[in-house]
Amino acid sequence: MEKYTGIISAQYQNLYQVYLPGNQQTISARLSGKTRRSLRQAATMLVTGDRVLLDRNSDQLGEGLIMDTLPRNNLLSRKEAGLKGRSQPLAANVDAALICTSMNEEFNISRLERYLALADGAGIEAWLLLTKVDITADTAPYLARIASLKPRRKYILCSSMTGQGVEEVRNIVSGGKTAVLLGSSGVGKSSLVNALLGEERLATSEISQYQAKGHHTTTTRELLMLPGGGYIIDTPGMRELKLDTSDVQAGFQDILALALGCRFRDCRHALEPGCAVQAAVAAGTLEEKRLRNYLKLRLEEERLAAKR
Numbered sequence: 001m002e003k004y005t006g007i008i009s010a011q012y013q014n015l016y017q018v019y020l021p022g023n024q025q026t027i028s029a030r031l032s033g034k035t036r037r038s039l040r041q042a043a044t045m046l047v048t049g050d051r052v053l054l055d056r057n058s059d060q061l062g063e064g065l066i067m068d069t070l071p072r073n074n075l076l077s078r079k080e081a082g083l084k085g086r087s088q089p090l091a092a093n094v095d096a097a098l099i100c101t102s103m104n105e106e107f108n109i110s111r112l113e114r115y116l117a118l119a120d121g122a123g124i125e126a127w128l129l130l131t132k133v134d135i136t137a138d139t140a141p142y143l144a145r146i147a148s149l150k151p152r153r154k155y156i157l158c159s160s161m162t163g164q165g166v167e168e169v170r171n172i173v174s175g176g177k178t179a180v181l182l183g184s185s186g187v188g189k190s191s192l193v194n195a196l197l198g199e200e201r202l203a204t205s206e207i208s209q210y211q212a213k214g215h216h217t218t219t220t221r222e223l224l225m226l227p228g229g230g231y232i233i234d235t236p237g238m239r240e241l242k243l244d245t246s247d248v249q250a251g252f253q254d255i256l257a258l259a260l261g262c263r264f265r266d267c268r269h270a271l272e273p274g275c276a277v278q279a280a281v282a283a284g285t286l287e288e289k290r291l292r293n294y295l296k297l298r299l300e301e302e303r304l305a306a307k308r
């Protein structure tokens with residue numbers, strides 16, 4: 001029997017929306033009993049971006065049946081808030097993480113460092129999208145903060161209103177790649193998707209997202225195919241991003257380099273004598289805030305590793 005390859009684009013309880021690249025169509029599909037069992041056995045679930053094999057004809061309801069799942073290239077996930085702290089998969093098979101922030105009170109360099117640790121941990125190329133540039137009086141202070149990241153990160157100044165930067169974002173996914181939009185509610189993720197699509201397909205503004213809750217709309221992640229090729233995954237704003245699989249060190253190359261000068265090889269950069277990292281803070285060459293966030297993220301990462 002002929003099988004179709006599909007990409008999970010959204011999920012509503014037991015029903016999946018699956019995009020079929022073969023005929024550029026989206027269908028509804030359910031899991032076959034065998035797939036459900038094997039997912040349960042692997043203690044995982046299907047997530048937006050997952051590649052699956054379907055048999056469109058074997059269901060009486062006219063829905064596709066997901067017969068098999070294909071191995072993942074990568075998986076972005078976070079820990080759920082609360083004591084249980086289960087892993088919550090966000091998206092699979094992602095080529096680029098587009099970490100969005102607007103240039104106002106919402107801008108928070110420590111939060112960006114956290115998102116970057118998540119992308120680095122999944123081995124996904126990260127971009128910072130500085131949104132709503134059309135209403136930003138002065139971008140310089142924000143660019144200065146971005147420039148303090150080590151390694152330097154790629155960024156795009158963009159606006160869904162004027163179209164600035166939108167083609168640069170499109171280029172990231174051209175050739176059939178997949179990017180996921182991350183960032184707080186209200187920074188303009190859905191508006192950017194609409195700008196890329198060239199139509200107002202997604203509901204925008206915090207208000208409409210909030211009102212959508214309880215209905216069936218975008219409380220989950222949604223994968224959309226862009227004209228000209230490539231996919232973009234929109235996510236609802238995440239109030240809290242707890243690390244799951246992460247690589248904190250990758251985003252703190254400056255601190256790693258300084259640490260080579262610490263007296264003790266296992267220096268925690270807290271109260272140890274001869275700590276070159278603390279010395280740099282005292283000398284004003286390393287921002288204390290950056291060190292504090294590094295220590296916080298590292299502790300979170302170590303606690304997770306200890307649990308595994």
Ligand SMILES: Nc1nc2c(ncn2[C@@H]2O[C@H](COP(=O)(O)OP(=O)(O)O)[C@@H](O)[C@H]2O)c(=O)[nH]1
Nearest residue numbers: 132159160161185186187188189190191204205
């Ligand atoms: N001026 C301006 N407003 C924007 C831009 N992008 C989004 N907005 C507005 O910001 C609000 C939140 O946008 P939305 O796309 O829903 O953000 P999301 O929650 O990240 O998906 C809406 O009122 C949008 O109209 C932009 O580039 N410029």
Ligand SMILES: [Mg+2]
Nearest residue numbers: 189190209236
């Ligand atoms: Mg949105």
Ligand SMILES: [Zn+2]
Nearest residue numbers: 262267269275
């Ligand atoms: Zn030290």
